[in-house]
Amino acid sequence: MSEITAEQVAHLANLARIDLSPEEINRLTTELGQIVDSVAKVAEVATPDVPATSHPMPLTNVFRPDTVVPSLTVEQALSGAPDHDGDKFRVPAILDEE
Amino acid sequence: MKKAELMDYDKALELFEPVLGFEVHVELNTKTKMFCGCANEFGQGANTNTCPTCLGLPGGLPQVNAKAIESSIRLGLALGCEIAEYSRFARKNYFYPDTAKNFQTSQYDEPIAFNGQLTIELESGRLVTVDIERAHMEDDAGKLTHVGGQAGRIQGADYSLVDYNRGGVPLVEIVTRMIEGGEADSPEIGRSYVAAIREIVKGLGVSNARMEEGNVRCDANVSLRPRGSNILGTRTETKNVNSLRSVERAVRYEIQRQAALLAAGGTITQETRHWHEDTGITSAGRPKSDADDYRYFPEPDLVPVAPSREWVEELRATLPEPPAARRKRLQADWGFANLEFQDVVNSDLLDAVEATIAAGAAAQAARKWWTGEIARLANVAGVAAHSLVHPVQVAALIELVVAGTLTDRLARQVLEGVIAGEGTPLEVVELRGLAVVSDDGPLIAAIDEALAAQPDVLAKIRVGKVQAAGAVIGAVMKAMRGQADAARVRELVLERAGTAQ
Numbered sequence: 158m159s160e161i162t163a164e165q166v167a168h169l170a171n172l173a174r175i176d177l178s179p180e181e182i183n184r185l186t187t188e189l190g191q192i193v194d195s196v197a198k199v200a201e202v203a204t205p206d207v208p209a210t211s212h213p214m215p216l217t218n219v220f221r222p223d224t225v226v227p228s229l230t231v232e233q234a235l236s237g238a239p240d241h242d243g244d245k246f247r248v249p250a251i252l253d254e255e
Numbered sequence: 256m257k258k259a260e261l262m263d264y265d266k267a268l269e270l271f272e273p274v275l276g277f278e279v280h281v282e283l284n285t286k287t288k289m290f291c292g293c294a295n296e297f298g299q300g301a302n303t304n305t306c307p308t309c310l311g312l313p314g315g316l317p318q319v320n321a322k323a324i325e326s327s328i329r330l331g332l333a334l335g336c337e338i339a340e341y342s343r344f345a346r347k348n349y350f351y352p353d354t355a356k357n358f359q360t361s362q363y364d365e366p367i368a369f370n371g372q373l374t375i376e377l378e379s380g381r382l383v384t385v386d387i388e389r390a391h392m393e394d395d396a397g398k399l400t401h402v403g404g405q406a407g408r409i410q411g412a413d414y415s416l417v418d419y420n421r422g423g424v425p426l427v428e429i430v431t432r433m434i435e436g437g438e439a440d441s442p443e444i445g446r447s448y449v450a451a452i453r454e455i456v457k458g459l460g461v462s463n464a465r466m467e468e469g470n471v472r473c474d475a476n477v478s479l480r481p482r483g484s485n486i487l488g489t490r491t492e493t494k495n496v497n498s499l500r501s502v503e504r505a506v507r508y509e510i511q512r513q514a515a516l517l518a519a520g521g522t523i524t525q526e527t528r529h530w531h532e533d534t535g536i537t538s539a540g541r542p543k544s545d546a547d548d549y550r551y552f553p554e555p556d557l558v559p560v561a562p563s564r565e566w567v568e569e570l571r572a573t574l575p576e577p578p579a580a581r582r583k584r585l586q587a588d589w590g591f592a593n594l595e596f597q598d599v600v601n602s603d604l605l606d607a608v609e610a611t612i613a614a615g616a617a618a619q620a621a622r623k624w625w626t627g628e629i630a631r632l633a634n635v636a637g638v639a640a641h642s643l644v645h646p647v648q649v650a651a652l653i654e655l656v657v658a659g660t661l662t663d664r665l666a667r668q669v670l671e672g673v674i675a676g677e678g679t680p681l682e683v684v685e686l687r688g689l690a691v692v693s694d695d696g697p698l699i700a701a702i703d704e705a706l707a708a709q710p711d712v713l714a715k716i717r718v719g720k721v722q723a724a725g726a727v728i729g730a731v732m733k734a735m736r737g738q739a740d741a742a743r744v745r746e747l748v749l750e751r752a753g754t755a756q
Contacts, residue, residue: 168548172348172550173350174350211555217558217559218559218560219557220319221321223285223286223321223323225286225292226291226292228293228303228304228305229307231300231303234419244302244303245302245416245417246419247414247416248415249414249415250415251351251352251401251415252409
């Protein structure tokens with residue numbers, strides 16, 4: 158059984174700026190625990206001589222030349238945003254009033 | 256904001272030992288951003304240089320800029336670092352509107368460069384070696400503007416505006432190890448260290464290195480350790496100190512502020528602090544907290560960077576002479592006294608003086624013109640001296656003075672003509688008719704006329720009162736509109752006075 162606790166899930170939700178109800182936290186604690194348990198099975202077959210893998214392709218040094226390509230127009234860039242002011246994205250106040 | 260109590264600086268050092276650390280961010284001057292082909296340039300309208308990758312839109316995929324890797328390796332080498340054989344990017348996760356991706360693409364435990372050293376020289380001549388822990392690559396954040404609060408502050412703002420043009424611009428972050436033993440020199444060490452980094456990246460050509468435009472930004476860590484203790488104090492991190500002078504002031508301020516707090520029995524909060532350029536103080540930012548849980552993990556969309564040793568050595572061969580060694584060599588070559596040389600360095604005229612000497616001028620003459628008249632005119636015009644006139648023109652001007660075609664006074668007029676775009680010094684001489692009258696004929700005529708007009712002076716000279724000749728010399732120089740060599744005029748005056756009727 159995994160060691161994922163409700164406190165950890167609440168902490169993670171706070172970091173991710175997701176508002177979770179106590180019921181959701183309970184459900185996610187169970188679900189995340191199951192995921193961690195499943196992933197842990199890998200450890201059973203991975204011996205110490207198998208390096209940790211961050212990418213499935215055995216590639217290194219994939220670079221692009223330093224050449225400018227056209228950007229989006231300002232209109233395109235702003236089109237998916239909930240709000241904008243002139244040519245800038247507009248976001249709600251960042252700090253809560255204290 | 257309440258102004259903090261400060262302890263006298265000397266007293267603070269008597270009680271505590273300052274321990275420093277610096278993080279310097281260098282913006283690379285590649286043509287494009289770190290992970291996409293958007294232009295790396297400012298001064299354009301907001302959000303003109305964005306794409307799905309740097310906006311973090313679904314489907315956007317990062318692609319590493321080869322030039323940024325090259326610049327990072329060269330910078331690492333110039334800092335005496337080892338270059339990693341295997342290096343990876345990692346996601347640093349945080350939620351803040353300055354990045355639309357909700358993470359910064361950075362490096363975690365496998366930076367491109369590590370274990371370097373940089374030796375800096377303080378004004379006293381003291382050498383301090385700063386150990387570099389690492390130099391890693393990452394992308395810059397967008398620019399926030401806070402609206403509705405006081406003076407653009409985030410506190411009390413109604414909302415904020417975001418321009419992502421800077422988001423994704425390549426950065427190298429250089430992190431020092433702890434700097435101990437700085438003592439009273441600690442503030443100067445901060446300034447000199449950042450100045451040295453700036454000089455290095457400028458010499459390498461990997462950054463525009465303009466601090467006022469944020470190309471080089473410094474976070475200064477300061478903590479105090481009570482004398483006789485071996486336990487480190489709690490540190491504060493003062494963010495974005497963006498001028499050399501401010502680095503020095505901010506370190507000094509934090510030493511005095513922390514000392515006052517500790518001596519009064521208080522404790523230091525581990526926090527980021529903001530530097531206020533106008534008032535010269537730091538103020539509390541957010542405390543280190545849960546929000547610093549960045550949950551780094553390897554960037555799954557990028558493959559590792561594994562520079563071959565051959566490539567690293569090729570890049571090492573492109574490194575310019577280290578700035579400190581160059582200064583040492585130039586001062587010796589030119590034979591300048593320390594103060595003379597410092598004057599040139601502090602005025603940012605090393606390149607200009609070097610180029611002027613290379614164009615044939617004597618070292619002292621080159622120094623005198625650049626730090627004297629040219630610096631004065633630049634100051635009046637409010638521009639940098641080296642942008643005012645080309646070193647080749649300055650060398651040509653000096654040559655005319657050496658040849659006796661111009662006196663210093665005339666040369667200053669010619670310089671003004673050159674700066675005004677009237678042509679080369681020689682062309683200005685001809686255009687304005689400014690050359691020294693070297694033919695004795697017109698001089699003698701003017702002298703005879705002046706002596707005749709001032710018989711009392713003539714009489715004095717004849718009885719040996721040669722200092723009286725000044726009045727005649729003045730009259731002659733005036734008649735020649737300054738275009739005469741005063742020493743020659745004096746010779747001739749005495750000669751003519753002896754033979755005049």
